[in-house]
Amino acid sequence: MNATDYAGNRARLAARLSPGSVAVIHANDIMPSNADGTLRFRQNNDLYWLSGILQDETALLLFPDHPDPNYREILFIKQVNEDFVKWHGRRHSLQEAQAISGIARVAWFSDFEQLFYEAAVQATHIYLNAIEHPRAVNSVETRDDRFARWCRKRFGLHSYKRLAPELAMLRRVKSEAELELIRKACNISGAGFRRLLRFIKPGVAERRAEAELIYEYMQHDGAWADYEPIVASGADSCILHYTSNHKRCAAGDVVLIDAAASYRLYNADLTRVLPVNGRFSPRQLQVYNAVWRVQQQLMDFIKAGRYLEEIQAHNQTLLIGELLGLGLFSQSDLERQGRAYYLGLYCYHGFGHLLGLDVHDVGSRYEPLPENSVLTVEPGIYIREEGIGIRLENNVQVTAAGVTDLMAGIPIDPAEIEALMQEVL
Structure with missing residues (x-):
């Protein structure tokens, strides 16, 4: 899979969204094990399918018909400092994330709330993602879940739609x-x-x-x-x-x-x-x-x-x-x-x-x-x-x-x- 594949997936999803819609997909969290230990990180498959990014603290904003092209696709990634690099290793630069995903506008995750606000005020509908697999046991709140709760509180007058059924229909067909x-x-x-x-x-x-x-x-x-x-x-x-x-x-x-x-x-x-x-x-x-x-x-x-x-x-x-x-x-x-x-x-x-x-x-x-x-x-x-x-x-x-x-x-x-x-x- 390469940037062309991820761009094609985003285009297929964009074609299924209602006019005037913004959609957001978040990375999975790093899950704890015991004491200060963590489990092996596993990316949210929806986010990977759309961007190719395998890091935590990543989010993708899609607004296909925003009047300003700079808001149609925005990828947010984690910014790390030198201490983090010493302990855990480096993470993608903005330019590396652009090359992997094929997304022109990449920003730091710390800018997510402000840029999402600027996009949301132009939107009629907000698509929220969630785990909707019929056999899933959703006992742990995901980052998508937390975002959905925050979003509904912050933007109570928007129309909300489910993203999971759209992604599931698309992911059934393999390239x-x-x-x-x-x-x-x-x-x-x-x-x-x-x-x-x-x-x-x-x-x-x-x-x-x-x-x-x-x-x-x-x-x-x-x-x-x-x-x-x-x-x-x-x-x-x-x-x-x-x-x-x-x-x-x-x-x-x-x-x-x-x-x-x-x-x-x-x-x-x-x-x-x-x-x-x-x-x-x-x-x-x-x-x-x-x-x-x-x-x-x-x-x-x-x-x-x-x-x-x-x-x-x-x-x-x-x-x-x-x-x-x-x-x-x-x-x-x-x-x-x-x-x-x-x-x-x-x-x-x-x-x-x-x-x-x-x-x-x-x-x-x-x-x-x-x-x-x-x-x-x-x-x-x-x-x-x-x-x-x-x-x-x-x-x-x-x-x-x-x-x-x-x-x-x-x-x-x-x-x-x-x-x-x-x-x-």
Whole structure:
């Protein structure tokens, strides 16, 4: 991504704003951990998508039709002194921020309130940003939240509009530059999985597998694990978000690995299942192949214009058929208890989600899928009474004709996985 990409994103957003509107997007805060410690800083993805700036205390003001061109785009960045530089390092100069973002007018963050006032008095509408992801738990007030509270108090007579739905609609459609970053993240994730094939065996600690994954990701400049790796062996393969990774892998078990790289903030999301001793048992292979068939049929079904709910309904129909084939219940049981009962027992998540700057990316599930959106396809069957959890996850680019599998080169055929593991066991 470069300044031309960020400028294009701002132009797409400007086209969706009402006439006479000013919009503001703030950086995330640096979050505390304990004592005087802080967590690793992670930028507000909306701000990054519009500016490319990865620093805290950053804000972007957009007023596309302001009569004075100097107020149409203003980027605010943090000004630091020599003591700050000694402890924490330098931050962008005004000129560096101009070059990264493609925004001509860059000011210090200390000037934000005055310049925002000068813009707001010319505006009819103020667009405020917020986290509106349907699965978000907003227990911590963001800088955007604080600004919204201050703004409504300071400018009580303006009309206010929500910025998040506009950004979510735009971010669903990936540019070629974004798709290339996601492909890179997928390739790095595949390298991590191939590395694991050399290490998974009886007695290996789940935490060791996690360490090997992160080690591989960090060999690639700009890559990191953007979510906690799941290395779930045995019965814990049936826990969707098992992240303690505290056990050792035992012979005869499967180990479910849900872990992927982020590359320059764009995410992959990969899940594979391995037999700890290098060979699937007949029952493990039966369940594995059932899930793999569902994944393949879902990929054949997905295309631009489909709705996420439509794909999920197809996913559930396919899974019910496979559950019957696995002998987990009879047709009469199904007619008596109903589909929802057995799906809740054995298949307790959706088929997948949008993917991009967020692992669970923004975008309405009630709008048809556009071309060049990116999805995960991750059906799963979890048989807790047998200690077998199988989830297989690939990332796909949605096209008018169907999908392009961005993880086609990552081993998924159980015969190939067994053969690769036998080479090192």
